[in-house]
Structure formats: C-alpha cells, structure tokens
Amino acid sequence: MTFLRLLKKSPFSARVGLGMILLNIFAAVFAPYIAPHAETEIVGDVWMTSGEDHVLGTDHLGRDMFTRLIYGARNTITIAMLITLISFTVGIILGFLAAVLGGWADQVFSRVVDIMMAFPTLIFALMVLSVLGTSVPVLIVVIALLDSTRVYRISRALAMDIEVMEFVEAARLRGEGIWWIITQEILPNAMPPLIAEFGLRFCFVFLFISALSFLGLGIQPPTADWGGMVRENSGAITFGILTPLWPAAAIAFLTIGVNLMADWFLQRSGRIRQEQE
Amino acid sequence: MNNISSMIAKRMGLGFATIIVISVLIFLGVEALPGDLAEAILGQQATPETVEAFRKELKLDLPPHVRYFSWLGDFLRGDFGNSLANGRPITGLIGWRLSNTLFLAASTAVVAVPLAILLGMLAALYRDTWFDRLVSVSTLSAVSLPEFFVAYVLIAVLSVRLGLFPSISSISDEMSLGEKIHGIMLPCLTLTLVSLAHIMRMTRATIINVLNSPFIEMARLKGIRQSRIIIRHAFPNALSPIINVVVLNLAYLVVGVVVVEVVFVYPGLGQLLVDSVSKRDIPVVQASGLIFACTYVFLNLLADVLAIIANPRLRSET
Numbered sequence: 001m002t003f004l005r006l007l008k009k010s011p012f013s014a015r016v017g018l019g020m021i022l023l024n025i026f027a028a029v030f031a032p033y034i035a036p037h038a039e040t041e042i043v044g045d046v047w048m049t050s051g052e053d054h055v056l057g058t059d060h061l062g063r064d065m066f067t068r069l070i071y072g073a074r075n076t077i078t079i080a081m082l083i084t085l086i087s088f089t090v091g092i093i094l095g096f097l098a099a100v101l102g103g104w105a106d107q108v109f110s111r112v113v114d115i116m117m118a119f120p121t122l123i124f125a126l127m128v129l130s131v132l133g134t135s136v137p138v139l140i141v142v143i144a145l146l147d148s149t150r151v152y153r154i155s156r157a158l159a160m161d162i163e164v165m166e167f168v169e170a171a172r173l174r175g176e177g178i179w180w181i182i183t184q185e186i187l188p189n190a191m192p193p194l195i196a197e198f199g200l201r202f203c204f205v206f207l208f209i210s211a212l213s214f215l216g217l218g219i220q221p222p223t224a225d226w227g228g229m230v231r232e233n234s235g236a237i238t239f240g241i242l243t244p245l246w247p248a249a250a251i252a253f254l255t256i257g258v259n260l261m262a263d264w265f266l267q268r269s270g271r272i273r274q275e276q277e
Numbered sequence: 278m279n280n281i282s283s284m285i286a287k288r289m290g291l292g293f294a295t296i297i298v299i300s301v302l303i304f305l306g307v308e309a310l311p312g313d314l315a316e317a318i319l320g321q322q323a324t325p326e327t328v329e330a331f332r333k334e335l336k337l338d339l340p341p342h343v344r345y346f347s348w349l350g351d352f353l354r355g356d357f358g359n360s361l362a363n364g365r366p367i368t369g370l371i372g373w374r375l376s377n378t379l380f381l382a383a384s385t386a387v388v389a390v391p392l393a394i395l396l397g398m399l400a401a402l403y404r405d406t407w408f409d410r411l412v413s414v415s416t417l418s419a420v421s422l423p424e425f426f427v428a429y430v431l432i433a434v435l436s437v438r439l440g441l442f443p444s445i446s447s448i449s450d451e452m453s454l455g456e457k458i459h460g461i462m463l464p465c466l467t468l469t470l471v472s473l474a475h476i477m478r479m480t481r482a483t484i485i486n487v488l489n490s491p492f493i494e495m496a497r498l499k500g501i502r503q504s505r506i507i508i509r510h511a512f513p514n515a516l517s518p519i520i521n522v523v524v525l526n527l528a529y530l531v532v533g534v535v536v537v538e539v540v541f542v543y544p545g546l547g548q549l550l551v552d553s554v555s556k557r558d559i560p561v562v563q564a565s566g567l568i569f570a571c572t573y574v575f576l577n578l579l580a581d582v583l584a585i586i587a588n589p590r591l592r593s594e595t
Contacts, residue, residue: 118573119302120573123573207421238436244429255422256421
C-alpha cells in the first residue's frame with residue numbers, strides 16, 4: 001500500500017519505467033501461455049519478414065522470433081536477477097563487515113577489491129571463462145563475484161557513515177553482536193540507496209551477459225537469449241532484414257525502464273549518482 | 278614540487294604492483310585448471326605418452342615459480358610463445374592487431390573527446406533549457422543501450438539503406454589513410470556515441486559546480502558575458518576532473534572495442550581475444566589479456582597523475 005502511495009507522487013518517467021519493467025516481468029512469468037509456439041520449434045523458412053502468422057518474422061533457423069523473444073525474457077532476466085542477487089548478498093555482507101570490524105579485515109577486503117577493480121571486467125571474465133569453459137553456473141558465479149566488488153565499495157561507504165551514529169553505538173553498548181548490528185541497525189538505514197544501486201547493477205549485469213552471449217561466450221543455444229539471438233541473426237542485417245534489431249531493442253527497452261526507475265529512487269534517496277565504472 | 282613528485286611516485290609504484298599481481302593472477306588462472314593444460318587441450322583420447330611429451334613442450338614439468346618468471350621474462354622481451362591453435366608465434370599475431378585496435382581507439386578519441394566536452398559545456402551554458410534536457414535524456418538512454426544495438430542500427434541505416442559506409446571494416450596495410458578511415462567509420466561512430474555520454478555528463482556537472490563558486494560570481498558582477506565566463510574562468514578550473522574522466526574513457530575505449538570489433542569483423546586484438554577464448558587457445562588469451570590489462574592500468578595511472586598535476590588543491594596536500 002505504501003508503495004502505491006509513493007507511486008502516486010512519482011514523476012512520469014518513473015511510471016513509464018515501471019510499466020516497461022512490468023511488461024518484461026509479465027512476459028517472463030507467463031512465457032509458455034503468451035508465446036504462440038514452443039521455444040525451439042521450427043515453424044517456417046529462414047528469416048521470413050513479419051506477417052500475420054509471425055509478428056516479428058522468423059530467425060536464422062526458421063523459428064518464430066516473437067516466441068524466442070518472450071522465452072528470451074524469461075531466460076536472460078532470470079539469470080541476470082540471480083547474478084545481481086548473489087553479487088549483492090556477497091558485496092553487502094563483506095562491505096558491512098569491513099565497515100563494522102575495521103582493522104585488518106577492512107584492509108584485506110579492500111585491497112583485494114582494489115586489485116579486482118584495476119582489472120577490466122570484460123577481460124577478467126573472458127580469461128576466467130577460457131579456463132573454466134562456458135556453462136551457466138560458471139557464468140553466474142564469475143559475473144556475480146566480479147560485480148560484487150562494486151557493491152562492496154558502495155555498501156562499505158554507506159555503512160561507514162551509519163556506523164558512527166548514536167543508535168549503533170547504543171546497540172554496541174547493549175552488547176548486541178555483529179550480526180544484529182549489520183542486519184538490524186545498518187541494513188535498514190542503508191536500504192534506499194542500495195535499492196537504487198540494485199537497479200543500476202542489474203542493468204550493468206544484464207548488458208554484460210548480453211554482451212558475453214553476443215560474443216558467443218555466454219548463454220549457449222538453443223536456449224533463447226537476447227544477446228545470443230542478436231549474434232545468431234546478425235547476418236540478416238546485410239540483406240536489410242531487421243531481425244537482429246528486435247532482441248537488441250528488447251535489451252535496450254528493459255535497461256532503459258530499470259534506469260528510469262533507479263533514477264527516481266536515487267533522487268528520492270537524495271544522493272547524487274556516483275560516477276563509476 | 279616535492280609533494281607532487283612523491284605522490285606521483287607513490288601512484289606509479291601502486292600501478293606497477295597492480296600489474297605484477299595481475300600477471301601472477303593470469304598465470305595462476307591457468308594453473309587452477311582441473312588436470313593441466315596439456316590434458317585439457319589434448320582431450321580424453323590422448324595416450325599418457327603424448328600428454329607427457331606435450332607437457333615437456335609446454336615446459337609444464339618445471340615448478341610453477343620457475344615457469345612464471347620465464348613466462349614473464351619472455352613476455353617482457355616481446356616473446357609470447359606459440360599459439361596452440363595453429364602453432365604460429367603469438368608476437369606476429371598480436372602486433373598487427375594491437376596497432377589496429379589502437380588506431381580505432383585513437384580515431385574515436387579524436388572525434389569523441391572534443392565533441393563531448395563541447396556539448397557538455399553547451400549543456401552547462403544553457404542549463405535547464407530544452408537543449409540541456411535533451412542532452413540529459415539522450416545520455417541516460419545512451420548508457421542503457423547495448424553497443425551492438427547502436428552498431429546494428431547504424432549498419433541498417435548508414436550501410437544498408439544509404440550505402441555510405443561498409444558494414445564490414447576490414448583494413449589492410451596497403452590501404453591509404455583515407456580508405457582506412459572510411460573503413461572504420463561505423464565502428465568509430467558507434468564507439469563515439471557510446472562513450473560520449475560519460476564525458477559529457479562529467480563536463481556538465483563539474484562546470485556547473487565551478488559556476489557556483491565566488492570567483493565566478495565576481496566575474497559575473499564585472500559584467501563578463503556568460504560564454505566567456507565558462508570558457509575563460511570556469512573551464513580551466515574544471516579541467517582536472519574532466520581530464521580524469523577523459524583518460525578513464527580512453528581506458529574504457531581500449532577495452533570496450535571488443536564487442537564493436539566483433540560486430541564489424543574488425544581485425545583487432547579484441548576479436549583475437551574472443552576467438553581464442555572460444556578455441557581455448559590459452560597462451561593467446563594470456564598474452565592478449567595481459568596486454569589489455571596493462572593498457573588499462575596504465576591509462577588509469579595516467580588519469581590519476583594528470584589529475585594530480587592539473588589540480589592546484591591536490592598539490593598543496595601532503
């Protein structure tokens with residue numbers, strides 16, 4: 001209910017963003033019911049242009065593009081969400097611990113993160129994938145850990161500010177443990193900027209897996225995935241067929257939606273968006 | 278003066294240490310392979326004898342630290358060993374591609390940096406007008422767009438519809454500079470559009486920040502024109518963060534070319550890296566990864582050093 005009340009006061013751009021996100025979630029959840037065909041079913045010729053049977057035409061193997069797009073929403077969003085959740089869990093726990101414990105724990109975590117961030121993320125991921133091979137679990141763990149360095153930085157900074165406040169001091173004097181201080185005192189107060197950050201990180205992760213899939217090193221076919229679909233159909237563009245643009249536009253649509261929402265949250269939590277990456 | 282040089286020396290020492298740690302990580306990454314490199318490459322059908330012989334060839338029979346130092350020594354001498362995929366020396370493979378990648382990144386920087394700074398200054402000058410709002414909306418969406426989306430839209434419009442530029446940027450040494458520039462027009466444009474947003478936003482933000490300081494108020498009270506205030510008074514003082522963000526974006530460019538190179542089948546280092554990862558040609562991955570990482574660390578270092586030099590306030594800090 002509070003969310004609905006908040007939404008009433010929200011600017012137009014945030015509502016548009018929310019609509020765009022909901023549309024994607026709807027497609028992801030109800031994929032088998034909305035999609036006119038099965039995920040890998042071959043229904044026509046190669047690269048048919050859009051007609052009444054196939055709203056967006058067919059892909060390089062003659063599968064229905066609209067169906068693939070809807071299943072792609074399901075696969076790509078689920079994996080990106082999972083990665084962002086893991087990255088936030090790891091990043092927040094380590095960041096808060098570093099701020100609360102201080103001393104050597106802070107030093108060790110921060111130096112490791114410094115080194116990981118000195119390395120370009122895409123190159124790091126490519127090197128790890130070349131050694132471990134590309135499979136979905138490897139992909140999830142590798143990207144989540146790489147991304148958690150950014151979450152670590154921001155949650156450590158947030159916790160540093162909160163940690164010196166009186167109510168944390170009071171909790172310490174009461175004899176509360178570290179876990180209590182982290183979950184009951186720091187986390188609720190760090191929530192608004194972290195939610196905005198979650199949106200931004202999700203976008204980054206989403207674009208990142210899409211880029212990896214586009215390079216052929218992410219989610220592997222025949223699983224429908226937007227980045228991979230752009231790659232598979234890229235040949236069509238030279239014939240003037242716009243098929244590869246649909247999944248690429250779907251990626252842009254979702255990330256713009258999330259960005260619009262995150263932007264509103266950032267303004268609400270009264271923080272200027274940090275220039276990073 | 279002593280202060281700056283000691284700060285710079287400290288920062289350079291840190292950069293050097295980072296590169297050493299990265300090289301160790303890259304080396305150890307391969308060590309972490311289940312089994313070892315020889316087994317991984319030869320597959321399960323290989324007899325123990327061939328695995329043993331191959332191990333000798335890769336010098337896998339030596340202890341790790343010996344191999345690390347000989348690998349690093351060879352690397353510093355410019356000898357990267359041989360590719361596993363075709364047995365050719367990696368140095369020859371990489372040299373030409375590296376120069377292509379740098380050519381693409383440099384041409385993009387020449388276009389993108391002045392344009393971004395100019396647009397950022399204009400947005401600061403016409404703050405809160407429709408122009409400013411247009412700039413901020415387009416930069417927000419530019420950050421959200423995947424590079425390949427921008428690339429394919431450009432191909433569909435400029436290459437297929439209008440036939441202005443080739444959709445595949447193959448370049449060779451025989452081509453003249455003009456032909457080369459015509460060839461890389463689309464990847465260059467894609468990278469420009471993608472990297473424009475950051476520099477523009479930073480320029481706008483820092484200039485607006487400086488515009489709020491007392492000396493600008495003074496200049497305004499003297500009756501100086503707004504455009505002159507921005508160019509002569511605000512811009513020099515905003516230079517340090519702008520230089521910083523420009524160099525960081527160059528670092529991004531060198532790495533971000535990977536996807537764009539693949540879209541346009543451009544013979545650069547990024548394309549080689551991606552190919553080698555999918556072929557699991559690990560020596561090539563190690564070499565090109567280390568080159569990318571070094572370039573990235575070096576440009577980040579440069580950004581910090583330039584920011585220290587350009588910022589008078591940092592100079593007095595101890």
